[in-house]
Amino acid sequence: MYILPAIDLYEGKAVRLYKGDYSRMAVYSDNPPELTGTFRACGAEYLHMVDLEGAKDGSTPNYAIEARIASDSGLKVEIGGGIRSEEVIKRYLDCGVCRVILGTAAVEQPELLEKMVGMYSDKIAVGVDIKDGLVAIKGWTETSSLGCEDFCARLCEIGVRTVICTDISRDGTLGGANRELYRGLNERFPLDLIASGGVSTLEDVAALKEMGMYGATIGKAWYSGAIDLKKAVEVAG
DSSP states (O other): OEEEEEEEEETTEEEEEETTEEEEEEEEESOHHHHHHHHHHTTOOEEEEEEHHHHHHSOOTTHHHHHHHHHHSSSEEEEESSOOSHHHHHHHHHTTOSEEEESHHHHHOHHHHHHHHHHHGGGEEEEEEEETTEEEETTTTEEEEEEHHHHHHHHHHHTOOEEEEEETTTTTTTOOOOHHHHHHHHHHOOSEEEEESOOOSHHHHHHHHHTTOSEEEEOHHHHTTSSOHHHHHHHHO
């Protein structure tokens, strides 16, 4: 299982939200590219990056920083947040991003998702962000009418391979991963599932590995010192 340290970007800074609440934002670094050396030294191969500003309005205000990290970090970078057109997807892949994550676009523009999966295969992932059992969109500020399992079934039909699933109620809380949610999804769907939100202990990491998850993102738990990233990578194997 892969451990993906996370960088959430807002106004050029690495931040974390509490349960997706933009009014409850903590800034952890004024220089996000500097973080990547530490991640690499801890044994991480991948980086999970989200443009929080873009997620709300569909723009790419942090693109310069994201492109620099993708080209210079030595990590395999996946990125989401505000990516809602073929042009922007191509722009990110051309700058060295290994995987583009569609969220709002996957819900509202299924024809775009299908076309992009056809063109780029496993370089296209989908973020399935869950709020009260439904898929949230637009930086978690709105909720769609789609249920989590129905949406995942649709993604499998389209040919999506990788899904980053976030339990918003756990995100940024250090409250532990929603193991029941991930176990159920992993047993039902032939997807490479990445657990996101609340992963905060080595026990979480071990449990997710045991159930066969493809990966787990670690954000606030590392920034706050609750988890040793190097040990998490070792436990994940």
